[in-house]
Amino acid sequence: xxxxxxxxxxxxxxxxxxxxxxxxxxxxxxxxxxxxxxxxxxxxxxxxxxxxxxxxxxxxxxxxxxxxxxxxxxxxxxxxxxxxxxxxxxxxxxxxxxxxxxxxxxxxxxxxxxxxxxxxxxxxxxxxxxxxxxxxxxxxxxxxxxxxxxxxxxxxxxxxxxxxxxxxxxxxxxxxxxxxxxxxxxxxxxxxxxxxxxxxxxxxxxxxxxxxxxxxxxxxxxxxxxxxxxxx
Numbered sequence: 001x002x003x004x005x006x007x008x009x010x011x012x013x014x015x016x017x018x019x020x021x022x023x024x025x026x027x028x029x030x031x032x033x034x035x036x037x038x039x040x041x042x043x044x045x046x047x048x049x050x051x052x053x054x055x056x057x058x059x060x061x062x063x064x065x066x067x068x069x070x071x072x073x074x075x076x077x078x079x080x081x082x083x084x085x086x087x088x089x090x091x092x093x094x095x096x097x098x099x100x101x102x103x104x105x106x107x108x109x110x111x112x113x114x115x116x117x118x119x120x121x122x123x124x125x126x127x128x129x130x131x132x133x134x135x136x137x138x139x140x141x142x143x144x145x146x147x148x149x150x151x152x153x154x155x156x157x158x159x160x161x162x163x164x165x166x167x168x169x170x171x172x173x174x175x176x177x178x179x180x181x182x183x184x185x186x187x188x189x190x191x192x193x194x195x196x197x198x199x200x201x202x203x204x205x206x207x208x209x210x211x212x213x214x215x216x217x218x219x220x221x222x223x224x225x226x227x228x229x230x231x232x
Contacts, residue, residue, distance in 0.1 A: 008070065012107045015105060015117055016065060018100075018103040040063075043080050048068035049072055053141040062124065112205075122142040147168070
């Protein structure tokens with residue numbers, strides 16, 4: 001069965017996942033992590049991408065981002081991915097592919113899933129037994145959003161701004177959300193949507209997305225997706 005094209009729509013929140021080929025490491029040391037972050041930050045404005053959160057793990061990384069154009073996200077990922085592979089292969093004396101095929105991505109309903117997805121990313125290093133607390137891990141956006149450092153890569157989402165009327169209030173409220181964590185079902189839903197490329201949100205949100213694209217946006221019966229309704 002032919003694989004579905006990636007679901008990418010401008011103005012929507014996307015959860016992006018890129019893995020190393022055969023789960024091999026894609027970051028060997030601090031310089032590798034810093035190079036990836038610099039490439040993401042340098043190329044995001046060129047392609048109209050607002051990055052809201054990230055976590056770089058040893059053999060994969062997650063991003064939460066909103067593209068302003070239909071082509072911005074794939075062009076950004078292609079530019080960053082190509083330049084990082086060139087850098088990584090040259091520096092580590094290797095050749096060939098680094099990525100496990102194309103990146104995965106899913107559209108999330110921000111009112112429901114922006115903050116849970118940020119928390120999901122923050123706890124990823126803890127779930128992997130790399131650190132005891134999200135604040136102990138240097139290669140995620142957690143420290144920025146709780147006021148421990150300033151990260152030029154990041155753009156606050158409206159749902160983060162709504163946490164409080166001052167920077168301190170937002171940082172404190174977000175820190176509380178992180179410590180509360182997310183449930184197993186919510187964690188699994190975020191994982192499954194990213195791996196499958198399915199939209200995640202309320203039935204109304206998913207239905208509205210389906211009207212914007214011929215690509216099926218939710219897991220369902222095989223075959224053609226329902227035709228878009230004419231505008232009224």
